[in-house]
Amino acid sequence: MLTEVLRELGSEPWLSKGLPQAFGDGAIARSCQLLDGMRQSGHALLAQMEQLLGARQAAGPQGNSGAASFEGDSTAPGLPHLKASGALAFPPAARDILTGLKPWRKGPFMFGDVYVDTEWRSDWKWDRIAGQIAPLAGRRVLDVGCGSGYHLWRMLLEGADLGVGVEPFLVSTAQFYLCRGLVGSPPPRVGVLPLTLEELPPNSQCFDTVFSMGVLYHQRSPFDHLFQLKAALAPQGELVLETLIIPQEYGQILVPRDRYAKMRNVWFIPSLDELLHWVRRAGFVREAVLDITPTTLQEQRSTPWMTFESLEDFLDPQDPSRTVEGYPAPLRASLRAERN
DSSP, X not given: OHHHHHHHHHHSXXXXXXXXXXXXXXXXXXXXXXXXXXXXXXXXXXXXXXXHHHHHHHXXXXXXXXXEEEEOOTTSTTOOEEEESSSOSSOTHHHHHHHHTOOOOEEOEXXXXXXXXXXXXXXXXXXXXXXXSOXXXXXXXXXXXXXXXXXXXXXXXXXXSEEEEEXXXXXXXXXXXXXXXXXXSSOOSEEEESSOGGGSOTTOOOEEEEEEESOGGGOSOHHHHHHHHHHHXXXXXXXXXXXXXXXXXXXXXXXXXXXXXXXXXXXXXXXXXXXXHHHHHTTEEEEEEEEEXXXXXXXXXXXXXXXXXXXXXXXXXXXXXXXXXXXXXXXXXXEEEEEO
């Protein structure tokens, strides 16, 4: 199911016109190869995700009637929602499919009358940067670690010519393709590949804006990540980077002994000055800090759509300015920089 969706994506004209043919062919081929290998090995999660997406396809043609589209909501700014005229574009059976695709981490979304209250208020993150980056109208955009694709929809609503996300977690990829499948024909100029940044064709230099939000601190080699981001950018393209930082008084870099906020895969958390040094050292220019914000319990929390532990469980109950491990609580910086 996912393999067929990706092959269809590769044949859509917006992808071949907007990006080098070798990039599109290589990325789609690698994605299909990965999924085929997982399927042959009996990967249980892939089978579950494909069963759910197949159930959505069998639920009826309403979502493909051409009457549905993702749009911004004037009554709730920042909430991409499925709008329909005429027949209901979101069949009742699809609610069970949404539930089967838990946990929903990045959002929120509105599907018909179903509000998906995700773990993260990703709209808040977007609002902090949207007015400070290069206008996205007409640009080719890459979102690294895009999750459910929430920010990709926001980018399209801002006028991006095309959006490509990379997201190796299958649940998140399936969430995106459920959203995309609910939109009418022609399909939107957006797709998600079940890959990491490293698995994309190298040195493509084909995106006008590249987003890396909440990814850098998961990298064992942050410099490799920055160089790979730069290699995906067209000349004079813009990087939008959001990551954890430590307070300046704490030092230059935090390397957690084991876990940070219960996350085992956190490797380096720099100070703001150190982060800017990394960006310059990787060859970016005209860098600018857009925002520095502590993560709050209102922005990241457990919900009926994500019932596992969240930020409240990651902080010291006696001192919420510290994680349970005793490190400074999450503080996030957003910045922009250009490829020279």
